[in-house]
Amino acid sequence: QVQLVESGGGLVQAGGSLRLSCAASGRTVKDTTMGWFRQVPGKERQFVASITWSDTIVYADSVKGRFTISRDNAKNTVALQMSSLKPEDTAVYYCAAEFWTLSGSPVRTGSPRYWGQGTQVTVSS
Numbered sequence: 001q002v003q004l005v006e007s008g009g010g011l012v013q014a015g016g017s018l019r020l021s022c023a024a025s026g027r028t029v030k031d032t033t034m035g036w037f038r039q040v041p042g043k044e045r046q047f048v049a050s051i052t053w054s055d056t057i058v059y060a061d062s063v064k065g066r067f068t069i070s071r072d073n074a075k076n077t078v079a080l081q082m083s084s085l086k087p088e089d090t091a092v093y094y095c096a097a098e099f100w101t102l103s104g105s106p107v108r109t110g111s112p113r114y115w116g117q118g119t120q121v122t123v124s125s
Contacts, residue, residue, distance in 0.1 A: 002026040002114045004095045009119030020080040022095030034078040038091035085123045092118040
């Protein structure tokens with residue numbers, strides 16, 4: 001059974017930084033596409049970033065240059081370093097596993113097979 005557990009969310013002022021982490025069990029992160037999505041109430045869940053088994057990285061246009069996704073194979077974790085945060089980054093952030101991505105504007109993705117429970121990120125102005 002695959003489990004994804006996020007951590008690292010919280011409250012931060014605009015311009016600040018946060019680092020989210022996703023610990024995976026039952027699945028090796030280096031063997032599949034891992035990524036992050038986010039959702040605000042009343043809106044669809046949106047793609048944020050992904051990293052494939054071959055280290056291909058894709059970002060949503062809205063976070064390019066501010067967010068960095070990385071993978072630690074030894075710890076079987078995926079991280080999202082978020083910098084220069086804006087109030088519009090406020091959302092519940094979800095770790096996801098096993099999905100395809102098609103780079104472009106906007107990025108297109110398939111539906112992830114596995115989801116974490118989500119972690120709240122709140123950016124105050």
